[in-house]
Every structure is written in C-alpha cells, then in structure tokens.
Amino acid sequence: MYRKEEQPLPPPEKFELPFEGKLSPNNRWVIMAELIPWDDFEEEYAKLFSAEKGAPAKLFRMALGTLIIKEKLGTSDRETIEQIRENPCLQYFIGLNCYQQEPPLESSMLVHFRKRIDGELINKINKKIVKREIDKSDKEVKKKDCLQ
Structure with missing residues (x-):
C-alpha cells in the first residue's frame, strides 16, 4: 500500500x-x-x-x-x-x-x-533539475533584456 x-x-x-x-x-x-x-x-x-x-x-x-x-x-x-x-x-x-x-x-x-x-530514475531527476534551472535562467535573461 x-x-x-x-x-x-x-x-x-x-x-x-x-x-x-x-x-x-x-x-x-x-x-x-x-x-x-x-x-x-x-x-x-x-x-x-x-x-x-x-x-x-x-x-x-x-x-x-x-x-x-x-x-x-x-x-x-x-x-x-x-x-x-x-x-x-x-x-x-x-x-x-x-x-x-x-x-x-x-x-x-x-x-x-x-x-x-535506480540510475535511470536518478538521471531523469537530474535532467529535470537542469532543464528547470536553464528555463529559469532563460526567463531571467529575457526579463533583463526587456528592462534595457
């Protein structure tokens, strides 16, 4: 259960x-x-x-x-x-x-x-973390570009 x-x-x-x-x-x-x-x-x-x-x-x-x-x-x-x-x-x-x-x-x-x-699940988690951080970084760059 x-x-x-x-x-x-x-x-x-x-x-x-x-x-x-x-x-x-x-x-x-x-x-x-x-x-x-x-x-x-x-x-x-x-x-x-x-x-x-x-x-x-x-x-x-x-x-x-x-x-x-x-x-x-x-x-x-x-x-x-x-x-x-x-x-x-x-x-x-x-x-x-x-x-x-x-x-x-x-x-x-x-x-x-x-x-x-297992290693496969750990790799999926790591990929998700990296993707989320890249997306967050991209949003910050776009926001910064809009302010300039």
Missing part, C-alpha cells in the same frame, strides 16, 4: 523546531530541497508498490532524500539514520513536517530504497 502525505510540507521558515527555532533558508539542505522536483516523481515511485501487500511505503522524498544524504555525507546506512535523527535540516530535507527525536525510519530501509531508485 502507498501512502500519500496528507499535509503539504511547510516552507523552511515554518518548519517546527524545539524551542521555537527556525531553519535558515541559506542552509545547504534547505537550498537543495528546493532544487529537487520531488512531486514530479512521487507518482512514478508509487507505481512500484502493491496496494494489497505490506506496510505503507515511505514517500519518494524520504527515500531519495535519505540516499542523497548518505552519499553526500559518505556515511553507513546506520550512521545516515543517526545523522537524520539529530539534524532538523536533514529531517526537513527528507520531507518531515517538524523535528522529531525518534529516527523516522530503520536503516534497513535504505537497502529497499537502493533497489527501487
């Missing part, structure tokens, strides 16, 4: 932290979270799951985000989960709505994530 998130993810400044703190919009994980077109691939990822078998799947953002964190930090599966548990910016990056002290998933889930998110 696949579970779609019920509430939309808040912007980084509204992400709830203990002691009323706020996430910095300049944090590298917050910036990267805004670059990745998570929703564009959620449906494609959901098709990999059976509605009748097993527990509800983790969201695509949690799956891919956890794998990205592991690769960027160069950590083991267990250490990756521990880093996520301790760091509110990483929790925001994987799609949690607020900081939680408990690990959001078991380290064994990364094995399943790696099986489902």
